[in-house]
Amino acid sequence: MNAQDLDEWIGNIASGDRQALSKAITLMESSRVSDRDLAAQMIRRLPPRSHPALRIGLTGPPGVGKSTLVEALGVYLTDRGERLAVLTVDPSSALSGGSILGDKTRMPELARRENAFIRPSPTGAYLGGTGRQTREAILLCEAAGYDIVLVETAGTGQNEYLVSTMTDITVLLGLPGAGDDLQGIKRGIMEWADVIVVHKADEPNDPRVREALRDLGAAAHFLEARPHGQPRRVVAVSALRGTGLEELWKAICAIREVLVEKNLLGALRAEQLVRAYRERLKADLLERLLGRREVASYLADREKELREGKISPEESVENTLAFIFAANSK
Ligand SMILES: Nc1nc2c(ncn2[C@@H]2O[C@H](COP(=O)(O)OP(=O)(O)OP(=O)(O)O)[C@@H](O)[C@H]2O)c(=O)[nH]1
Ligand SMILES: [Mg+2]
Incomplete structure (x- = not known):
C-alpha cells in the first residue's frame, strides 16, 4: 500500500466510515511484520486532534457486569449527544477463534446507536503485556472523532492494572457481599482506580450495598492520593435498573475537569508513553537476548x-x- 492509499484510508476513518475504522483496528492487532510496518505508518500519519477525547478504562472481576454497564452508560451518554467508542476484550471470541459477535450482542441497544462504535477483540490480541494494540485502537477511535473512548478489560491477571496505564480515568467494579478481600476487589488494584463502583446495587437500601459503600469508601480513604489529587469516589450502580448512572458520570466528569483545569492530561499521557516505551524495551530486549x-x-x-x-x-x-x-x- 502506498502513502496515498494510506491517507485515503485515514481520510475514510476521519469521515466516520466504521468499516475503515474496524479494518484499521484489525491491522493494529496483527503481529505480521508487514502489517506492523503499515500499522506504524498509519499511526504516524493520523491527524492531530483539536481537543482530546476522554479515555476511560473499565475493569473488575469476571461477571461483575462490565459489559452490561457499558451498554447502560453508553446509552445514557449517546442520548446526551456524546460520540462513544467502546473497545472490549471478548473472552468468548478467543475460544471460538476470533468470532466477533460476543460482546456486541451483550450491548444490543448501544450497537444500534448511530453515534456509538463497539469493537470486541479476542483476548489473544491483547496478550503480550504491553497493551500496544489497545493503545493504538484508542488513537484510531480518536482519529475517527469519538469524544469518549471506553475500554472494557476482563479483570484477570495484569489487565486491570494495564488498562489504567493507557486511559485517563479508571473505573473499577466490585460486587456487594462478594466476601473475600473487598467486595471481590483486590486491594492492590484499588490504587489504580479513580472511581469505584459497587455494582448490581439493584436495591439501594440493601444492607449489603450500604456496607460495601462504607467498606470501600474507608479502604479508598487510606490509599495514597491519585496524581490529580481528587479523592476516589465510591458509587452504587445498577446497570440492570439503570440507577446510579448519573452519579457515576458526574464522578468521572469531576476528575476530567480537574485533569483539564490543572493541565494534567498532557503530563499524564506523556508519562504513560514513557512507561510503555520502557516496558516494551525491557520485553523486546529480553526476547532478543534469549x-x-x-x-x-x-x-x-x-x-x-x-x-x-x-x-x-x-x-x-x-x-x-x-x-x-x-x-x-x-
Ligand atoms: N442483578 C444485576 N445483574 C446484573 C447487573 N449488571 C449485569 N448483571 C448480570 O451479570 C451477568 C454478567 O454481566 P456482564 O455484563 O456480562 O459481566 P462482565 O463483567 O462484562 O463479564 P466478563 O466480560 O465476562 O468479565 C449477566 O447475567 C448480567 O445480566 C445489575 O446491575 N444487576
Ligand atoms: Mg464483559
Whole structure:
C-alpha cells in the first residue's frame, strides 16, 4: 500500500466510515511484520486532534457486569449527544477463534446507536503485556472523532492494572457481599482506580450495598492520593435498573475537569508513553537476548549447574550478566 492509499484510508476513518475504522483496528492487532510496518505508518500519519477525547478504562472481576454497564452508560451518554467508542476484550471470541459477535450482542441497544462504535477483540490480541494494540485502537477511535473512548478489560491477571496505564480515568467494579478481600476487589488494584463502583446495587437500601459503600469508601480513604489529587469516589450502580448512572458520570466528569483545569492530561499521557516505551524495551530486549543461540545455550548450562546444586542463583545471575555484557562489548 502506498502513502496515498494510506491517507485515503485515514481520510475514510476521519469521515466516520466504521468499516475503515474496524479494518484499521484489525491491522493494529496483527503481529505480521508487514502489517506492523503499515500499522506504524498509519499511526504516524493520523491527524492531530483539536481537543482530546476522554479515555476511560473499565475493569473488575469476571461477571461483575462490565459489559452490561457499558451498554447502560453508553446509552445514557449517546442520548446526551456524546460520540462513544467502546473497545472490549471478548473472552468468548478467543475460544471460538476470533468470532466477533460476543460482546456486541451483550450491548444490543448501544450497537444500534448511530453515534456509538463497539469493537470486541479476542483476548489473544491483547496478550503480550504491553497493551500496544489497545493503545493504538484508542488513537484510531480518536482519529475517527469519538469524544469518549471506553475500554472494557476482563479483570484477570495484569489487565486491570494495564488498562489504567493507557486511559485517563479508571473505573473499577466490585460486587456487594462478594466476601473475600473487598467486595471481590483486590486491594492492590484499588490504587489504580479513580472511581469505584459497587455494582448490581439493584436495591439501594440493601444492607449489603450500604456496607460495601462504607467498606470501600474507608479502604479508598487510606490509599495514597491519585496524581490529580481528587479523592476516589465510591458509587452504587445498577446497570440492570439503570440507577446510579448519573452519579457515576458526574464522578468521572469531576476528575476530567480537574485533569483539564490543572493541565494534567498532557503530563499524564506523556508519562504513560514513557512507561510503555520502557516496558516494551525491557520485553523486546529480553526476547532478543534469549533468542540468541549462544545465550540460550549459556543459560541452559547455568540451569543445569543450578539443578545439580553446584552454584547459587545469585552467582548464576552475576555470571550470566558478565557473559552477556562481555559478548556485547566486543
Ligand atoms: N442483578 C444485576 N445483574 C446484573 C447487573 N449488571 C449485569 N448483571 C448480570 O451479570 C451477568 C454478567 O454481566 P456482564 O455484563 O456480562 O459481566 P462482565 O463483567 O462484562 O463479564 P466478563 O466480560 O465476562 O468479565 C449477566 O447475567 C448480567 O445480566 C445489575 O446491575 N444487576
Ligand atoms: Mg464483559
